[in-house]
Amino acid sequence: MAEKLILVTGGGRGIGAACALLAAERGYTVCINYHSDAGAAAAVVAAIESAGASALAIQADVSNEAEVLRMFGQIDERFGRFDALINNAGVLAPQMRVEQMDAARINRILATNVTGSFLCAREAVRRMSTRHGGGGGAIVNISSRAAVLGSPGEYVDYAASKAALDALTTGLAKEVAQEQIRVNGVRPGLIHTRMHASGGEPGRVGRLQSSVPMGRGGEAAEVARAALWLLSAEASYTTGSFIDVSGGR
Template sequence: MKTLISGGTRGIGRATALDCAARGWPVALNYRGNAAAADATLAAIREAGGTAHAFAADVADPAQVARLFDQAEAALGGLDAVVVNAGIVEQVMPLAEMTPERLDRIVRVNLTAALYQAREAARRLPDGGTIVFVSSAAARLGSPGKYVDYAATKGGVDTLTIGLAKELAPRRIRVNGVRPGIIDTQIHADGGEPDRVAELGPTLPLGRAGTAAEVAAAITWLMSDAASYVSGAILDVAGGR
């Protein structure tokens, strides 16, 4: 399963890359600017005996997305799967206080970029390929007072998942999504809440936050033949929240 993962060198993307490598699947990883994280992820995969390549690209730029897919196809000898994972949050605040610049950036990186990646995947994947979108439980919870902009973009990703699954079904390309809940990654600190996992974890139905590896396991299952009759599904990985 030759796989391209955007945002593949940190958090859920990195865990997914490691899970793919454990399954013997070669991976191409995208990152935007953190070359050190990319190098560390490549080293971890290769030390485990896996095959991996990393390519810098701004996935909100359609020309760079096309180049990323060119590079991934050349490195891996084609693609079988794409994980659309790259995404950001900004500092928590109510919508009334958000600047136009912030809103534009959130929409471009989380939703427009997902559309660009999905378009390239639809053009390039062979019949029988698979796409997995990484959404968020925020899409159904709304994230009031924190980042409704982020939640709104993830709602768009959910709609994209459902529509594209139907559009690509005649080619037997399966399209699914995962909605992580409170997961122990750097994204909370990026939003100005470094203690969010510790504070909210015990309040969740399962009594703890999730791990990036647990989300990755859901992603790779959706990619695998074990999920051969699953398409248009959005799987919550949110501890019952």
């Protein structure tokens, strides 16, 4: 039997890269979607291939419907199967209060974090659903504890986008539950990744880790392990659920 095929959006670095590496270790053929950092994606592919697994990097802006269709078309042509999706691609803007935000910023955040996740989930369902002749599968949406906490004074727009992703997780899980597709979410807390720099504060985890009951920031690999568990047969009766990987925060 051919290896299962997984797509990890935003898979070139941070949590996405950790998910891609662990998925390969667990026996998946891995498609790594990236937006602009071809070098980072190529490095993840190289690491996977050096370990004896298969990977392919595909550039696409997930907020652009035509590019999402092109990406899934490439997957169809190359592999002819689709088994799992990790919706990880997400963007963050510099910290500010809501009263300072303009529409362009808000729409940019929502376009990638919400619309992009919807589009990729749609295409995954079209391929995996037993209604369409698929063999089933699983989706994991990488949300954030910000969806619950709100990120006041920093990025309420990002938090709102992740709350929307949680609603997608809940609704889609119920929609496709009888089509052999499970949909779950992982909500990371303060994780050591480069994403904080895009919010204007590279040292954010260090500043806030004292507010975490466990007293430290998390690692991307810790988030990846939760995501891969939700994709696995061990989570066969779990759908519409969330795992908070946040040290108790």
